Amino acid sequence: MDAAELRALLKKPEWHDIELKKAENKFPDEAISTICAYANSGGGYLILGVDEKQLPEISGITDVDTVQNDAINVLKDTQKFNVPITYDQPHLIDIDDKKVIVIPIQDSLRQQKPVKVYLKLKGKKDKSWVAYLRKGACDVIANDNEITRMMIDSGLTSPTDHLLDVDVETCFEPNTLKWYRRVFESRHQQKHFELSHVEFLDALGLIREQDDELKPTVASILMFGTEKYVRQILPRFTLDVYWHHFDLDDDTEGERWNDRRTYDCNLFDTWRQLAERFMYYAEQPFQIDETNLQRNNEPPDYIGFREAAVNVLIHQDYSDKSRAASIHFYKNASIYKNSGDSLIEVDRLGKGDSDSRNPLIMQTFHRIGLSDTAGSGIKAIYQNWQQLDRPIPEVINDKAHKFFQITLGKRAEVSKLQEQFMQRMGVHLSQTQAKVFAASLLQPLTAESLSNAFDLPMSDVYPALDHLNRQGLLISSPEGYQAQEHFREPLSEWAIPLEVIKQDQESDQATEKVTKLPQYNQVSSDQVVSVLARLNKKQQLVISGLDGEMKGSELLQVLGQTHKTYFKNKQLQPVIDLGLVAEKYPDTPRHPDQAYFLTHLGQAVKNLINES
Secondary structure, three states: OOHHHHHHOOOOOOOOEEEEEOOOOOOOOOOHHHHHHHHHOOOOOEEEEEOHHHHHOOOOOOOOHHHHHHHHHHHHOOOOOOOOOEEEOOOOEOOOOOOEEEEEEEEOOHHHHOOOEEEEEOOOOEEEEOEEEEEOEEEEEHHHHHHHHHHHOOOOOOHHHHHHHOOOOOOOOHHHHHHOOOOHHHHHHHOOOOOOOOHHHHOOOEEEEEEEEEEEEEHHHHHEEEEHHHHHOOOOOEEEEEEOOOOOOOOOOOOOOOEEEEEEOOOHHHHHHOOOOOHHHOOOOOOOOOOOOOOOOOOOOOOHHHHHHHHHHHHHOOOOOOOOOEEEOOOOEEEEEEOOOOOHHHHHHHOOOOOOOOHHHHHHHHHOOOOOOHHHHHHHHHHHHHHHHOOEEEEEEEOOOEEEEEEEEOOOOOOHHHHHHHHHHHHOOEEEEEHHHHHOOOOOEEEHHHHHHHHHOHHHHHHHHHHHHOOOOOEEEEEEEEEEEEHOOOHHHHHHOEEEEEEEEOOOEEEEEEEEEOOOOOHHHHHHHHHHHHOOOHHHHHHHHHHHHHHHHHHHHOOOOOHHHHHHHHHHHHHOOOOOEEEEOOOEEEOOOOOEOOHHHHHHHHHHHOOO
């Protein structure tokens, strides 16, 4: 962080990841609660030497050594915090002839939470261990429920694994078990007619022996229990679902919904009733075959709905006795909101990573195909929405307020790439077809290389190539598919560089990756000098550090930075706007595999930076 970046931050009000403290000649004691709150709530910046009451003037630090040493001593004090605080190297910044210290505090590992600090609260005689959370721009003491949820998330205990002292012969809904066993046996070709329901649940590990008696787990009651027992362990709705007959952003003047269904039955009955209602409201009515849970006439967004709805049922926080999970269906979108934040980071969602809050529930759903293991449920949503040319799902993972939300936009998103090809050639292409054609403008490509580069299944690539071929846009050769020659030069500015993995045919081992950059017109030295003069030091470092094709996380690591949003807005986006850096997926900025590379102009600027 430099003075320009800090000045830009100070123009904004304090928010959840920025805290300003005066700290003229000593470390402020009140900043200790902020450190604890950041460690529990996703991290943030502690800025010392700025009095918010004097803004835009900078108060500054008069005794830098004392303040910095005191700050580091506090961060390392194992008697003050119950676990070590993770932080990055403090930055000393000169701004308006004043000294300011910026300390990036990292989010603690969930296994270390709740992070607590030993201090004396106002009105109390003695010191005590207290956990803080960051909510908005405030440090708030965590209540008992919030501490319990953090402890559960840390893996110390799982409430759905606990045993209940109830009769296993009477606590389960027989019709739910019959349905589950029918689907299970059809998928696994296993017959368990000789087993009773209790024996079947025992075989799945959902009931266990304790003191010479079989006891049901909380998970088994949640999934198969009668309404009576489900309500005993979950005194709230399992799911609250709304159907709205207007768009998400419409001003409806207080109009709320035209249909609402609340569910307080077990999870599998909740799923069956929800799926039936989804079929009812689908634009094209359909049915589900209970042996495979899908049909050929299902609507195109059924997979996204199924995975998002099942994700809500599996991963919600069942230790939260007050907040029900909810789903809102709008004409143009659907929102799935869960109590309990995701145990994995947002940037890992959709990539197959998994860390389940309720493993027994996840495994039981997975056994009948209603949940893919290894986090593939979210990945299936991303893939389904990509195939439908719909907006990338929007995800909110609020660690402080403990909730997770995913929004799925319904209407197809027409990218700039698709618009250009429609205007220039008069053809309508899907997003996949447009990307494949744009890549083929540079060189011949095989279906395998396209599949690897765009992370698309071959079942998507071949239909796209076939469509482009039948439209007369591609020609095929032994080297692969390439755009017709008369398209290459006029459309070269829309060409997409492609990382092609060449295979050694004899050893069948991969060789080096070759990144093809788009061909731009040559630029003059005056243009290069002019553009370089418009870059600040941090932006120049981005250009210098970008080597080949790199993801944002890789760039952050190379540059030694951690604040993703600030880096994107203040350093990366400006060089993209100047035409120095291009995105691998320009039409889907939040694509899970988004990466960046230097344009011809960017490479020329980098050469000049290195020479100087």
